[in-house]
Amino acid sequence: MFTKVLVAEDYEIANQGIIRVLQEEIGIQNIEEAKYCDEAYLKFRKALQDQTPFELLITDLSFKEDHKVQTRTSGIDLIQDIRKIQPDIKVIVYSQEDRPDKINMLFDVHTIDGYVCKGQQAIKELVDCITGVFQGDTVQPPQLADRNTNEMIHLDDLDMILLEELSKGFTKKEIRVKLQEQKIKPNSESAIDKRVSKLFDDFKAKNTTHLVAIAKDLGLL
Known part of the structure; x- marks a missing residue:
């Protein structure tokens, strides 16, 4: 199983919920968190420089703005920049976005490894997603699995x-x-x-x- 994970999520409740799932449901203890994309990126760079790289990134797509000026303002920006310095990083998006076309684009264009939509089944789906990604699978959410692939834009x-x-x-x-x-x-x-x-x-x-x-x-x- 993954041993070092970074969670990028700006809502404290959601952040702690993900961390609790990682620790209690999966047994991952080495977890760091970031509330801003720039903060997450800097943590990845430092981990690489220290030769203790993260193995998995779990990130939201949208981050609220505040007084701090951010170079990276979305999860997509974060994924793109981290992939430039660590191409092999596994990425799971954990978001409220439920539009199949947008989710599909994340897999097709940004080559994410898994997607979990926040909701009633999120905890179970997150556990299944992390397990599947660790095993080398690409884990799509029900929104895509249940949709006719002929309807998707590629x-x-x-x-x-x-x-x-x-x-x-x-x-x-x-x-x-x-x-x-x-x-x-x-x-x-x-x-x-x-x-x-x-x-x-x-x-x-x-x-x-x-x-x-x-x-x-x-x-x-």
């Missing part, structure tokens, strides 16, 4: 490039030129048109601004 590298370039204000023609210069295929006008149209359909976006807003809300940008 994005590849080209889709992500298109979303990023559209968010910067580039036109499809300008994006096509950039793809051709970088030798990224497919890069024909018709291929890009089809991809962008599919993104509009998948996300039910009315226009480019709406599409970018949805992508940002899902943590894709």
